[in-house]
Amino acid sequence: MRNIFFSRKGQATTETVLLFPIMVIFIVFIIKIFGVMVLAQKMEIAAFYAARRYQLQSHTTAYLQRWDRRYLQKDIKKKVEDYVGFNNPAMVRFLSLRSLDLKISQPDDEIWTHVTLTAKTAPPRINFLCRYDKMKVCEDNADCLTGYNFLCETGGEIQVIKYIGPNERVLPYIRPEGK
Numbered sequence: 614m615r616n617i618f619f620s621r622k623g624q625a626t627t628e629t630v631l632l633f634p635i636m637v638i639f640i641v642f643i644i645k646i647f648g649v650m651v652l653a654q655k656m657e658i659a660a661f662y663a664a665r666r667y668q669l670q671s672h673t674t675a676y677l678q679r680w681d682r683r684y685l686q687k688d689i690k691k692k693v694e695d696y697v698g699f700n701n702p703a704m705v706r707f708l709s710l711r712s713l714d715l716k717i718s719q720p721d722d723e724i725w726t727h728v729t730l731t732a733k734t735a736p737p738r739i740n741f742l743c744r745y746d747k748m749k750v751c752e753d754n755a756d757c758l759t760g761y762n763f764l765c766e767t768g769g770e771i772q773v774i775k776y777i778g779p780n781e782r783v784l785p786y787i788r789p790e791g792k
Contacts, residue, residue, distance in 0.1 A: 667777065709735045712733045713732050742764060743765035747761045
């Protein structure tokens with residue numbers, strides 16, 4: 614019975630206390646990197662949805678193209694924002710979302726329509742990394758300066774471009790008898 618209450622030799626608490634903050638920093642980095650990867654995948658899926666829907670529902674006549682600009686593009690953008698997570702405050706905070714832009718254009722000399730989806734993110738909220746001067750941390754390394762600017766100052770921008778052809782839906786087959 615007495616052996617239960619005796620202290621046993623084990624890991625030094627100093628090492629554990631020193632390693633715990635480093636482990637927390639790595640966990641925060643992994644979560645933020647995972648968030649950027651999730652956002653990139655969501656943007657690819659949302660851009661495919663926007664391009665395909667615009668391809669199938671857009672019009673070629675000038676009168677109906679106004680409907681495309683007024684209603685269809687706004688509805689597509691609303692659905693894409695909902696999918697990416699702009700309507701969920703927790704998702705906005707996790708992905709550090711700032712704004713989303715949907716641009717649909719067809720250059721005059723091309724057949725292809727360009728659907729460009731751009732998400733702008735705020736800097737990740739890792740404040741303890743931004744306390745230091747960036748010139749001392751990076752020592753004029755361009756890649757390091759870009760990473761520091763993303764983490765502490767500007768955030769980032771993820772852009773996905775999809776190219777869609779003209780609307781080539783097959784018309785329904787109608788039998789000659791009208792049945």
